[in-house]
Amino acid sequence: MSKNKTLNIANCDVLLVQPPLISDMRYGKLAKHGPNTMPFGLATIAAVLEQAGVSVAIYDAMAEGHTLELAADHICKSSAKYIGLSFMTPMYSVVRSLTEKVKTNTPEKTLIFGGAHPTILPEQTLENFPWVDYLVLGEGDITFVELIDNLSHHRPLKNIQGIALRNDQGIVLNPPRNPVIDLDTIPMPAWHLLPMQKYRPTTSRFRRLPSHCILTSRGCPMNCAFCSQTIGRELRLKSSERVLKEIETLIEEYGARELIFYDSCFTLNRKHVTDICEKLISRGLNQKISWSCETRVDTIDSDLLNLLKRAGCWSVHFGVESGSQRLINMVNKKISKQQIRQAFKWAHDAGLHTAAFFMLGLPTETREESRETIAFAKELMPGFAQFTITVPFPGTPLYDLALESGEFRPNDWDGYSTWAGWRGQELIYVPKDRSSDELIEFQRQAMSEFFLQPRIILKNTLWALKYPDLFFRYLDGFKILLSNRFSRKKQLT
Numbered sequence: 001m002s003k004n005k006t007l008n009i010a011n012c013d014v015l016l017v018q019p020p021l022i023s024d025m026r027y028g029k030l031a032k033h034g035p036n037t038m039p040f041g042l043a044t045i046a047a048v049l050e051q052a053g054v055s056v057a058i059y060d061a062m063a064e065g066h067t068l069e070l071a072a073d074h075i076c077k078s079s080a081k082y083i084g085l086s087f088m089t090p091m092y093s094v095v096r097s098l099t100e101k102v103k104t105n106t107p108e109k110t111l112i113f114g115g116a117h118p119t120i121l122p123e124q125t126l127e128n129f130p131w132v133d134y135l136v137l138g139e140g141d142i143t144f145v146e147l148i149d150n151l152s153h154h155r156p157l158k159n160i161q162g163i164a165l166r167n168d169q170g171i172v173l174n175p176p177r178n179p180v181i182d183l184d185t186i187p188m189p190a191w192h193l194l195p196m197q198k199y200r201p202t203t204s205r206f207r208r209l210p211s212h213c214i215l216t217s218r219g220c221p222m223n224c225a226f227c228s229q230t231i232g233r234e235l236r237l238k239s240s241e242r243v244l245k246e247i248e249t250l251i252e253e254y255g256a257r258e259l260i261f262y263d264s265c266f267t268l269n270r271k272h273v274t275d276i277c278e279k280l281i282s283r284g285l286n287q288k289i290s291w292s293c294e295t296r297v298d299t300i301d302s303d304l305l306n307l308l309k310r311a312g313c314w315s316v317h318f319g320v321e322s323g324s325q326r327l328i329n330m331v332n333k334k335i336s337k338q339q340i341r342q343a344f345k346w347a348h349d350a351g352l353h354t355a356a357f358f359m360l361g362l363p364t365e366t367r368e369e370s371r372e373t374i375a376f377a378k379e380l381m382p383g384f385a386q387f388t389i390t391v392p393f394p395g396t397p398l399y400d401l402a403l404e405s406g407e408f409r410p411n412d413w414d415g416y417s418t419w420a421g422w423r424g425q426e427l428i429y430v431p432k433d434r435s436s437d438e439l440i441e442f443q444r445q446a447m448s449e450f451f452l453q454p455r456i457i458l459k460n461t462l463w464a465l466k467y468p469d470l471f472f473r474y475l476d477g478f479k480i481l482l483s484n485r486f487s488r489k490k491q492l493t
Helices: 023-033 040-051 068-077 089-105 116-120 122-128 141-152 240-254 270-282 302-310 325-330 337-349 367-380 397-404 436-451 454-466 468-487
Strands: 014-018 056-060 082-086 110-114 134-136 163-167 170-173 211-214 258-261 290-295 313-321 353-360 384-389
Touching: 014 040, 014 068, 040 056, 040 082, 040 141, 056 068, 068 089, 082 089, 082 141, 089 110, 089 116, 110 116, 110 141, 116 122, 116 134, 122 134, 122 163, 122 170, 134 141, 211 240, 240 270, 270 302, 302 313, 302 337, 313 337, 313 367, 337 353, 337 367, 353 367, 353 436, 367 384, 367 436, 384 436, 436 454, 436 468, 454 468
Parallel strands: 014 056, 014 082, 082 110, 110 134, 211 258, 258 290, 290 313, 313 353, 353 384
Antiparallel strands: 134 163, 163 170
């Protein structure tokens, strides 16, 4: 097994940065339960750069727990000429402060942004971050390497697909780059450049540590209203052999005891997931590793769930979204409540733990529909339920719906958090005829009503006793929920 990596970013030509958005900033009182997962995109880009002979390092300031000031100091002291930074909308303010400090102190460094936010809002990003030099839009594996190569050799950039920049005429968006179709041509992530020992999933997604994440695909053909697919709608798959090679590497070199298939819908291609499961079984890997996945209720059946279980799966996570069929339809999930009920029954019959994801405060949602969602969660009785408050992100149909109905502050970048209520913040979006305080109270009530059910308390207590890595996190969560229940100013009825 590989030794734990220490921070070593001083000597490199390219430094890839994960911004320092620590758990306290994201989750408030629930910080101990938030995830700290590896930056997939940066690890893949680093692997492609290494393959091209470029000296590269990754600085995951989030995993290191560094402050903004410390992160800026590390970046400025690095010998890297090119700084690549990937970010999503909730990181906006941190990234703005961080990169302004870096550019002010080391103006000779070239700053390159990538990730979901710059991809969705490229012109606005270049306008609001005048010190940033270039944007890499969409998948960055090939684009970033081409950009570094051309910059290093002082070649024109006009023919590089998938970048945005400024010239004498203003902001220029080059033609988009087509997605990579054969994912096996991309090298395995550069895990050796990451502090792998510092990563852990959210509490609901693991039982034993180390627990690492893996991707078997890119793209999603579904059109859920709350999702922005910045890497395309076409589903592209790694071969099952490639997936098994990554799994074996994570076990043998990084000591993985559990894995999380981080694909948005792991079972979307039945043949692909069947091949992976059968190879896990035939090679005995199902005895070495347990794993979980996220999927849709309309892509599984009893036979497939039983195969997942035999292949080492311990938990399946479903996006339910709401207890109101009207709202499920509105967000374009294209599933029914009966399908949801059947999927959870099949999973439980197969001996699988389940998790359900719900959204409160969807556009046009009524108080009664919020209550329906809490009631539906209790009816399904998953092992875990997540209740987030709706945040309409740029580039999604939900964003447009929010502009039409309710109170929305789309340019309040600090407000893009689904756990804002636990951070003492006002919500960025509130549906018509609802209030921020009311929705925050509904979120807290939902969590208390679900997790303080006797059956859930008993189950989680037994799990915490069986899996030591979970014990203190479960205990902390239980204390927070009890404190929340007894300190609420009012009970929603």
